[in-house]
Amino acid sequence: MKLSSVLDPAGSRAPSPGAGGQAGQEAGAGVSGRQRVASLVQRQGVLAVLLLVVLIASFVYPTFATLDNARGVTVQASFLAIVALGMTMVIITGGIDLSVGSVFALGGVLAAWASQWGVLPALLVPLVVCGAIGALNGVLIARVGMAPFIVTLASLLGARGLLLAITDEGATTYLVPKDSAFAELGQGSVWGFGYPILIALALFAAGGVVLQRTSFGQTLFAVGGSSDAAVLMGLPVARVRLTVYLLSGLLAGLAGAINAARLSSGVTIIGVGMELDAIAAVVIGGTLLVGGAGSLSGTLWGVLLLAVIQNLINQIGSLNSSYQSVVSGGFLIVVVVAQRYLARSRRTA
Amino acid sequence: MTTHAPAAPGRSLPRLPGPAWFQEYGVYAAVAALLLFNAFFTEHFLTADNLRTQLIQVAPVVIVALGMALVIGTEGVDLSVGSAMALAAAVLPLYLGYGLVPALLIALLAGAVVGAVNGTLVSVVGLQPIVATLALFVGGRGIALVMADGQLKQIANPDLLALGTGSFLGIPLVVLIAGVLALAVAFLVHRTTFGRQVVAIGGNRPAAALAGLPVKRVLTGVYILCGVLAALAGILATARLTASDPSSLGNLMELSAITAVVVGGTPLSGGSIRVLGTVAGALLMQLLRATLVKHDLPDSTAQIAQAAIIIVAVYVARERRSR
Numbered sequence: 207m208k209l210s211s212v213l214d215p216a217g218s219r220a221p222s223p224g225a226g227g228q229a230g231q232e233a234g235a236g237v238s239g240r241q242r243v244a245s246l247v248q249r250q251g252v253l254a255v256l257l258l259v260v261l262i263a264s265f266v267y268p269t270f271a272t273l274d275n276a277r278g279v280t281v282q283a284s285f286l287a288i289v290a291l292g293m294t295m296v297i298i299t300g301g302i303d304l305s306v307g308s309v310f311a312l313g314g315v316l317a318a319w320a321s322q323w324g325v326l327p328a329l330l331v332p333l334v335v336c337g338a339i340g341a342l343n344g345v346l347i348a349r350v351g352m353a354p355f356i357v358t359l360a361s362l363l364g365a366r367g368l369l370l371a372i373t374d375e376g377a378t379t380y381l382v383p384k385d386s387a388f389a390e391l392g393q394g395s396v397w398g399f400g401y402p403i404l405i406a407l408a409l410f411a412a413g414g415v416v417l418q419r420t421s422f423g424q425t426l427f428a429v430g431g432s433s434d435a436a437v438l439m440g441l442p443v444a445r446v447r448l449t450v451y452l453l454s455g456l457l458a459g460l461a462g463a464i465n466a467a468r469l470s471s472g473v474t475i476i477g478v479g480m481e482l483d484a485i486a487a488v489v490i491g492g493t494l495l496v497g498g499a500g501s502l503s504g505t506l507w508g509v510l511l512l513a514v515i516q517n518l519i520n521q522i523g524s525l526n527s528s529y530q531s532v533v534s535g536g537f538l539i540v541v542v543v544a545q546r547y548l549a550r551s552r553r554t555a
Numbered sequence: 556m557t558t559h560a561p562a563a564p565g566r567s568l569p570r571l572p573g574p575a576w577f578q579e580y581g582v583y584a585a586v587a588a589l590l591l592f593n594a595f596f597t598e599h600f601l602t603a604d605n606l607r608t609q610l611i612q613v614a615p616v617v618i619v620a621l622g623m624a625l626v627i628g629t630e631g632v633d634l635s636v637g638s639a640m641a642l643a644a645a646v647l648p649l650y651l652g653y654g655l656v657p658a659l660l661i662a663l664l665a666g667a668v669v670g671a672v673n674g675t676l677v678s679v680v681g682l683q684p685i686v687a688t689l690a691l692f693v694g695g696r697g698i699a700l701v702m703a704d705g706q707l708k709q710i711a712n713p714d715l716l717a718l719g720t721g722s723f724l725g726i727p728l729v730v731l732i733a734g735v736l737a738l739a740v741a742f743l744v745h746r747t748t749f750g751r752q753v754v755a756i757g758g759n760r761p762a763a764a765l766a767g768l769p770v771k772r773v774l775t776g777v778y779i780l781c782g783v784l785a786a787l788a789g790i791l792a793t794a795r796l797t798a799s800d801p802s803s804l805g806n807l808m809e810l811s812a813i814t815a816v817v818v819g820g821t822p823l824s825g826g827s828i829r830v831l832g833t834v835a836g837a838l839l840m841q842l843l844r845a846t847l848v849k850h851d852l853p854d855s856t857a858q859i860a861q862a863a864i865i866i867v868a869v870y871v872a873r874e875r876r877s878r
Contacts (some may be wrong), residue, residue: 302685352869353823355632355685359810360865367858375853482634486693495683528700535694542686543676 244548252491252507252541259514267521275517277398281468283513284406285310287506288461290484291406291413292454294505297488298417299450300430300497301354305343306458307480308365309336311473313462315369318380318472321388328388328467332459339365340455344448358451362481369474376474382467392467402464409457414502422446430497486534487512490541511537577871582819582835585864589842597849605845607727611795613841614733615640615788617834619808620815621740622781624833627816628744629757629777630825631677631684636812638695639669639782640789640805645699647715647790648708648799655714659790666786667779669695674778678771692809699801708799719794729791736784741830750828753777757825814840814861818868839864 247254264271289306296303313332321328339361346357370376382389394401417423425446428436436443466472485495491508493500512534519530577584593600619636626633643662650658669691676687721728744750752773756763764770785805793799819836820829840861847857 346866350870352866356813356817356823356865356869359813360862362810362862363858363865364862367855367862370853370855370858375855482689482692485689489686489689495686528697528705531697532694532701533697535690535692535697538686538690538693539676542682542690543680546680546682 247544247548251544252504252511255537256507256511256514259511259518263514263518263521267518270518270521273398277395277400277403279513279517280403280510281400282516283509284400284402285461285465286480286483286487286512287406287509288409288464289458289480290487290505290509291409291502292450292457293481293484294488294491294493294500294502295413295417295426295450296354296454297485297493297495298426298430298497298500299447300433301347301447301450302358302485302495303343303451303454304355304358304481305339305361305365306454306484307477307482308362308369309339309455309458309477310462310465310480311475311477312336312339312365312369313459314466314469314476315373315380315462315472315474316459317388317463317466318382318470319372321380321382321386321467325386325388325391328382328386329460329463332463333456335368336459336462337452337456340452340458341448343455344451347451348444348447354451373472373474379474380472382470384470388467389470390467392464392469400468402468405464410502410506417502422449426450427498430499432498483512486538490537492541492545494545578820581871582832582839582868586835586839586842589839589846593842593846593849597846600846600849607730609841609845610730611727613837614727614729615792616808616811616815616837616841617733618736618788618791619785620812620819620833620837621736621830622784623809623812624816624819624821624828624830625740625744625753625777626684626781627757627813627821627823628753628825628828629774630760630823631757631774631777632688632813632823633673633778633781633785634685634688634809635669635673635691635695636781636785636788637805637808638691638699639666639785640792640808641696641699641801642666642669642702643786643789644793644799644804645703645801647793648710649702651710651712651715655712662790663783663786666782666784666789668782669786670779670782671775673782674775677778678774696801703799703801705802707802710793710797710799715794716797719791719797729795732787732791736787737830737834744828744830749773749776754826754828757827759826811837811840814865817872818864820868820872822872836868 260271269275289310293303293306313336316332316335317328320331343354343357343361346352347354373379391401396404417426425436425441425443428439428441429443429446433443462477465476487508488500488505489495489508490511491501491504491506493504515533515537516527516530519527519533590601599605619640623633623636642665646665647658647662650661672691673684673688676682676690677684680687718728723731742750744753752763752768755766755768756770756773760770785808788808789804792804815837816833817823817836818839819832819834821827821833843860843864844857847860848854
């Protein structure tokens, strides 16, 4: 579990009881056993649920616990994971980014279109355009002071409109040239594990370091905990908030580009509702939507849990895919209600 | 903070419209401007037929947006309205065998249950509205699909068809229903205790609680109303289509409804509800799209234009608040 310890070292932020109680929690002094259990469940509860589901599924469905299936599930999950990585950072600052689904689709189409000129354009074009959309979100939210919900709602529409405009209202599908090295980025693999998985893991490792070991990361938590206090402390609040929306746009665009490489084409009807899947994964992973607390490892387990549920429902076969959303929705309710009560018990204990 | 600044003394000349004017009347001015533009530059736009079509298309959005306006007035948001529509549509054909009225009541009840779950999660459990309603957004459509076996069902009930396509004194029933509901919600907000409590809770929840208002009950009530209105919109859409289609009915409706509310001038931060503005906001978006389509501009342009309007509307609203 080396990766996990980078992503979520012991004593990483959990919602602090009262204001700024981080030091007390890390030392563990004066923290009751009940509080410690609650904190552990809140941070690693999803991992426990994930392991439990995987364990039971391995016994019940022989086709589940195969290497091939594991590869398939994780490749599928890696795109949502990359998007959810950016979303986690946004949500830690107390914001939200509804535009990621549209930006993901836009990134894919741009990448497929630009791939005719080689790998570099195929990556640069989506990153530049999607980064610009993220930056625009960030400017409107951090500098102009508009609500994240509504700004990113508008860019959800705008990015989808842009996507339709460059594909002749969805009539043109751009294909990635067959012999392109860009296609390799989505389809290649190391020991059978596709590049998308490795890219997602590398990004999460880097994100974990940024979040836990840099002043930028610490500022995110401070801004989410109390934006006013962060301003008074002289932290570059506006710049940091702008940066997280920029990152979110870049990551969504990158995920879209890699997905296009994997599918060998820019699919226009993809990514609808992806923002809510990403938010669900982040929330299930224990990051609080009010901001100020959260972890990337939790998000990773949240994404995997959603992916495993989807895979299991496919395995069962007799259930149609509508059960997937029922189960995901159920998980979401259980997790957030449990979080709520755990947070409450920690405060009162 | 939201009251008007008193007019400067000694100023008798008519003042030019400022940001406050646009915040107050901008959405109506925009609707009027669009109609005027179309009167001159678009053929066959200001005809009874076309206006009827536009009104019929916007009616479900208006009905959902009315509920959304109430929720946003409490500083909440309801992402699950599309799922509530789908659920009502899925339930309707299952009970049509018992007669139209029981089936309609049960479909509305389904919306009320969705709202009650949302309301309980928000008021009793204390979840953020966006999380609380996200769960049913994700799961609600799934439940609807499971109930309907994932299938589109044709409905051949003449009474239901009449509800969807009939008209009264030349006005389509769906438009009439939306209009009456708008008046009813306006009355609710401005003339009843419940409406005052909703606005008070949205303005300052701790203060409302200290003043002894039944915060939990009012919040739950607001979400139930929103769910019921969404279910009604789902029923009307189903009646028009003469088919129950839980997989696509109400998709992205939460976005359209929130857009209508926000463009209509209701702040997302709660404490104020503009019912007429919400109706105008929905109309503006509908007319904008129709205008662009009639001028052979593609859907993509319409979406980008809608995005721009949302940003402008919220920017204007922000100007006023910071005064």
